[in-house]
Amino acid sequence: MNRPELDWGRVDRIIENALQEDIGAGDVTTDAICPMDSVSTAEIRAKDKGVIAGNPIAERVFKRLSPEAHITLTKQDGERVVPGDVIFQIEAPTRAILTGERLALNILQRLSGIATETSKYVKECEGYKAKILDTRKTAPGLRVLDKYAVSAGGGQNHRIGLYDGVLIKDNHIASAGSIANSIHRVRQKYGDEFQIEVETSDLLEVREALDSGADIIMLDNMPMGDMREAVSVVGGRALVEASGGVTLETVRGIAETGVDYISVGSVTHSAKALDLALYLV
Numbered sequence: 001m002n003r004p005e006l007d008w009g010r011v012d013r014i015i016e017n018a019l020q021e022d023i024g025a026g027d028v029t030t031d032a033i034c035p036m037d038s039v040s041t042a043e044i045r046a047k048d049k050g051v052i053a054g055n056p057i058a059e060r061v062f063k064r065l066s067p068e069a070h071i072t073l074t075k076q077d078g079e080r081v082v083p084g085d086v087i088f089q090i091e092a093p094t095r096a097i098l099t100g101e102r103l104a105l106n107i108l109q110r111l112s113g114i115a116t117e118t119s120k121y122v123k124e125c126e127g128y129k130a131k132i133l134d135t136r137k138t139a140p141g142l143r144v145l146d147k148y149a150v151s152a153g154g155g156q157n158h159r160i161g162l163y164d165g166v167l168i169k170d171n172h173i174a175s176a177g178s179i180a181n182s183i184h185r186v187r188q189k190y191g192d193e194f195q196i197e198v199e200t201s202d203l204l205e206v207r208e209a210l211d212s213g214a215d216i217i218m219l220d221n222m223p224m225g226d227m228r229e230a231v232s233v234v235g236g237r238a239l240v241e242a243s244g245g246v247t248l249e250t251v252r253g254i255a256e257t258g259v260d261y262i263s264v265g266s267v268t269h270s271a272k273a274l275d276l277a278l279y280l281v
Helices: 008-023 028-033 055-065 094-124 143-152 170-176 179-190 203-211 224-234 251-256
Strands: 039-046 070-073 086-093 131-133 166-168 196-200 216-220 239-243 261-263 276-280
Touching: 008 055, 008 094, 008 143, 028 094, 039 094, 055 070, 055 086, 055 094, 086 094, 094 131, 094 143, 094 251, 094 276, 166 179, 170 179, 170 196, 179 196, 179 203, 196 203, 203 216, 203 224, 216 224, 224 239, 224 251, 251 261
Parallel strands: 131 261, 166 196, 196 216, 216 239, 239 261
Antiparallel strands: 039 086, 039 276, 070 086
């Protein structure tokens, strides 16, 4: 499983596109009200409890608008906050602060929401070996940010895209005719370059994937009893991942079955943004 560092080239492209989307030909309100030589100090504060993620990216937004901005991160990504906590302080031209406010908050709120939700799943699995994984169910164009937030919340990154890991799913199997054929074709093309993960829906498929040399076996929407039996059948000869419909109410029971990983799409596609606000002080 991958835990990449932030790709700052991608991050900068996201910021540039977002600023262009928001500013266009200019911030007409701020430019009319705030003199060019006005300088202000502002703070971003938490209005809810959660886990912070995205500070270095928000910092980059303000630095893009004002390279001379002085920024102090009073909370680091991965730290917990409660209402009233100061997360971020900035001294910069007032125009830069007000023009960058919404984009910086959008980033911080979304990523902190993902980190907070991820941390809840991680906490539920304490005492078991299962690690919480994300999926490719991310906002289009924002995957590098969403997956970074999962890591800040204590989760681990699954494959980043279609290019860095093999995951044989039901339609691949249907196309190839069987799990065995699917694995054979991947080995034939790539050798041992990639670990091979196979999605399975029942114990027969688990045995076929295991006998065909899968490195990771995904148990897709299986009842908990079948998951437990699948872990026993695999017996450590491959890694086992549980996936499909995982909730905070069920994740601990899934961890108890002995799986190595639990993938949770909702931590990125359904996380509630953490409530934050920026204030001039």
